[in-house]
Amino acid sequence: MKAILLSGGMDSIALTYWKRPEIAITLDYGQVCADAELEAASRVAASLSCRHEIIRIDCRSLGSGDLAGRTVHALGATQEWWPYRNQLLITLAAMRAIEIDGTEVMVACVASDGNYRDGTPEFIERMNELVSFQEGELRVTAPAIGMTTVELARKAQVPFDLLAWAHSCHCSNLACGNCRGCFKHQVAMETLGHGYY
Numbered sequence: 001m002k003a004i005l006l007s008g009g010m011d012s013i014a015l016t017y018w019k020r021p022e023i024a025i026t027l028d029y030g031q032v033c034a035d036a037e038l039e040a041a042s043r044v045a046a047s048l049s050c051r052h053e054i055i056r057i058d059c060r061s062l063g064s065g066d067l068a069g070r071t072v073h074a075l076g077a078t079q080e081w082w083p084y085r086n087q088l089l090i091t092l093a094a095m096r097a098i099e100i101d102g103t104e105v106m107v108a109c110v111a112s113d114g115n116y117r118d119g120t121p122e123f124i125e126r127m128n129e130l131v132s133f134q135e136g137e138l139r140v141t142a143p144a145i146g147m148t149t150v151e152l153a154r155k156a157q158v159p160f161d162l163l164a165w166a167h168s169c170h171c172s173n174l175a176c177g178n179c180r181g182c183f184k185h186q187v188a189m190e191t192l193g194h195g196y197y
Contacts, residue, residue, distance in 0.1 A: 003097045004106040005089060006052075008040030009181070010166040010188055011152060012108035015144055016044060018156030019106060025053045025093045030060030032069045036173040040165040047162060053100070055092055066170040066179055077116075080170040080180060086118035087127065094131050094138055102138060105131075109142040110149050112184070121145050149188045160194050 006012045006024035016024060026041040028034040038054065045052035065072035066080045073083065086107070093105050113119025121142070128140040144152040153163060168185035169175040175182050 001100070001102050002104045002106065003053075003093065003100075003102045005093045005108065006041045006045065007108070008037035008044070008165070008167050009108070010149055010163060010168060010185060011110050011144065013040070013044050013163055013166050014149070014153045014156040014158045015106060015108040016048060016050065017158040017162060018152070019143060020048065020050070021104075021106060022051060023053060023097070023100065023102060024050045025055065025096055025105070027089055027092055028054065028056040028058075029088065029092070030058040030063060031067045032060075032171065033067070033167060033169055033173055036167040036169070040167045043165045044162060053096055055096055057092065059088065069171075078180065081116075084118075086116075086123070090127050090131070090140055094135070094140065097138055098135055104139045104141055107140065107142045108152075109145045110147055110152055111145070112148065113145075149184065150191045153188070153192055160192075163189075163192075163194070 002021040003023040003025055004016050004021045006016050006026050024045040026038055042052060060068050063082045064070055065076055065082060067082050072079055072081055097105050109119045117123055124142040131138050131140050168181040170179045170181040
């Protein structure tokens with residue numbers, strides 16, 4: 001049974017629409033924008049008749065930067081840097097997937113995520129090796145890792161009314177319009193022909 005880590009952002013929505021997994025796993029790990037992400041993910045999962053699993057575990061005290069509502073750590077290259085974030089999210093999703101007999105956890109990494117170590121093909125390969133080594137039957141994949149957000153949305157042919165639910169802001173449950181997530185969202189939507197009115 002295939003599962004996807006559905007954050008409620010553009011990339012995960014497009015990948016969910018394209019791959020149609022049986023299960024969508026959304027994590028509230030203490031990020032400041034959790035409510036908006038959960039709302040977006042719930043709407044998408046329901047519209048695709050995808051079983052939606054929500055995991056809530058507050059890791060904000062371990063976070064850094066905009067997503068944690070804290071000053072970014074000195075090691076952080078960007079304002080939204082959170083140490084070991086993707087490792088944490090994949091591990092929690094894998095824990096749930098094992099419990100419900102999942103065989104694969106898809107992660108919506110795209111080409112621009114390669115700016116961070118935990119968004120590279122090498123990282124996904126290592127996480128897959130680790131998860132497979134530990135539990136044997138579960139795989140971690142990133143089917144869109146070589147695509148841009150726009151290429152993924154076009155490949156998936158995700159309709160605008162579904163993509164419009166996406167929440168990309170790192171700072172708030174309402175889009176701030178000033179963070180890297182909001183900028184990425186705006187550029188992608190405009191490129192796809194869905195500019196703001």
